Amino acid sequence: MHELGLLTGVIGAAKKAAGDRPILRVALRVGTRSGVVEDALYAAWQVVGEGELVLELIPATVFCPSCACEQEIDEFFALTCPACGTPTADLRHGREFEITYVDLATDP
Numbered sequence: 001m002h003e004l005g006l007l008t009g010v011i012g013a014a015k016k017a018a019g020d021r022p023i024l025r026v027a028l029r030v031g032t033r034s035g036v037v038e039d040a041l042y043a044a045w046q047v048v049g050e051g052e053l054v055l056e057l058i059p060a061t062v063f064c065p066s067c068a069c070e071q072e073i074d075e076f077f078a079l080t081c082p083a084c085g086t087p088t089a090d091l092r093h094g095r096e097f098e099i100t101y102v103d104l105a106t107d108p
Ligand SMILES: [Zn+2]
Pocket: 064, 065, 066, 067, 068, 071, 081, 082, 083, 084, 085, 086
């Protein structure tokens, strides 16, 4: 369960930014192909987190050279365009794992 290690890094960064102020909420942007499991993230947050965990799931997309646009792909599908079937490994989204914001309690 590498989610625990990932979140240990996240909470460490959030605490560093927060200083002495309590953390109310941490928001993460997580791609559906980033290799982390949503449920495991919430479970790990119970162990190492502080405040509320907010996850924004980013659907995986590939750029299709035939359609000349990004197409959303199912996380379990092979890397082919869902519209025309052209093989493409040009993954544009879905590997995100980043902090979008941290809400802190206001100073007393
Ligand atoms: Zn296509």
